[in-house]
Amino acid sequence: xxxxxxxxxxxxxxxxxxxxxxxxxxxxxxxxxxxxxxxxxxxxxxxxxxxxxxxxxxxxxxxxxxxxxxxxxxxxxxxxxxxxxxxxxxxxxxxxxxxxxxxxxxxxxxxxxxxxxxxxxxxxxxxxxxxxxxxxxxxxxxxxxxxxxxxxxxxxxxxxxxxxxxxxxxxxxxxxxxxx
Numbered sequence: 130x131x132x133x134x135x136x137x138x139x140x141x142x143x144x145x146x147x148x149x150x151x152x153x154x155x156x157x158x159x160x161x162x163x164x165x166x167x168x169x170x171x172x173x174x175x176x177x178x179x180x181x182x183x184x185x186x187x188x189x190x191x192x193x194x195x196x197x198x199x200x201x202x203x204x205x206x207x208x209x210x211x212x213x214x215x216x217x218x219x220x221x222x223x224x225x226x227x228x229x230x231x232x233x234x235x236x237x238x239x240x241x242x243x244x245x246x247x248x249x250x251x252x253x254x255x256x257x258x259x260x261x262x263x264x265x266x267x268x269x270x271x272x273x274x275x276x277x278x279x280x281x282x283x284x285x286x287x288x289x290x291x292x293x294x295x296x297x298x299x300x301x302x303x304x305x306x307x308x309x
Contacts, residue, residue, distance in 0.1 A: 134181045141187050142171055149194045156198035166197045238288040242281050249277035250285075 146167065153163035170193045174180055183189050239247060245267075252263040253274065260271045260278075267274070 135175060137186070138171070138174055138180070141190065145187055145190070149191060152191065153194050153198040156195070156202060162201065163198070166201055167194055170194050170197050234289065235285075238285050241288055242284055246277040246281040246284070249274055250281040253278055 149167045149170075150160070150163050153166045154160055157163050157166070170190060173193075174190060180186070239250070242250065248267065249263060252258045252266060253260065258266070260274045264271045264274045
């Protein structure tokens with residue numbers, strides 16, 4: 130008399146369970162995930178209709194465990210890439226918002242400057258001109274350029290107190306120089 134197929138699968142499962150778990154572990158490097166894979170394969174085998182037609186059932190299950198392990202790796206990689214992409218998008222969007230907010234604060238602080246100090250700041254710091262060139266353009270002495278630049282920095286430092294003053298200035302100068 131032939132044993133029922135579920136009884137045969139149960140015996141094969143008990144006999145080869147550890148072997149299949151180690152096989153899956155060799156691919157996944159996670160014993161809990163390996164056990165889950167083996168159990169999933171066994172559940173599929175038990176719910177399969179024509180399992181009795183399979184010759185070499187233990188080898189068939191071994192190959193199924195290997196394939197399921199490889200499939201899990203592929204699935205985990207997709208999830209990992211998606212998580213990285215979402216993380217990059219979140220970080221980029223968040224950083225862009227912070228940058229735009231800081232840029233707006235510096236722009237507002239620049240608008241507080243007296244007109245001549247603002248113009249000296251723009252020419253020397255943003256456009257990178259030397260004091261003498263700025264003086265020639267504006268028709269003032271280099272000492273007056275230095276005075277207005279010192280005055281501009283003092284006002285900006287006071288207006289932007291509580292913020293990272295120099296890092297904000299550098300960021301805006303970099304942005305404005307790329308923009309121009």
